[in-house]
Amino acid sequence: MLKVAREKARQLGINVKFFKAEAEDLPFPNDFFDFVISSFVFCTIPNPKKAMREIIRVLKPSGKVIFLEHTLSDSFLINMLFLAPLELILRPLIDDSTTRETHKLVRKFFRVEREESYYKGIVRFIVARPLW
Structure with a gap:
């Protein structure tokens, strides 16, 4: 992904730095970012609570976080017939x-300003601010 991103940035003439880091241990100072965007990553983070705390740490007090994540559905039937069997396959393959x-x-760490739910809650778009 980094190789593709670097090439795309080069093609577009964008001067940007890319970092590879664990979500639970971000290499940035406190209060560094105005926005943090998480797109389909919390399904693979080993310690999601620690990652949430890291987002809060690097986010400026006036900052926002945007999540686009797949989650447990609002539908019991979808969870049992689709998501649970899919987890049996994906967990051992790609964790x-x-x-x-x-x-x-998200609600334990942030004040949700906007939430959109798609595909019976399998995909959620959330805009939030830290609770402080």
């Missing part, structure tokens, strides 16, 4: 959890 409730975890 991906299709049944995480990231949308609920």
Whole structure:
């Protein structure tokens, strides 16, 4: 992904730095970013609570975080017939959890300003600010 991003930035003439880091241990100072964007990553983070705390740490007090994540569905039937069997396949292959409730975890760390739910809650778009 970094190789593709670097090439795309080069093609577009954009001067940008790319970093590879663990979400639970970000290499940035406190209060560094105006925005943090998380796009389909919380399904694979080993310690999601620690990653949420890191987002808060690097986010400026006036900052926002945007999540686009797949989560447990609002539909029991979809969870049992689709997400649970999919997790049996993806967990051992790529350590991906299709049944995480990231949308609920977000509320423990952030004040949700906007939430959109797609495909019966399998995909959620959330805009939030730190609770402080």
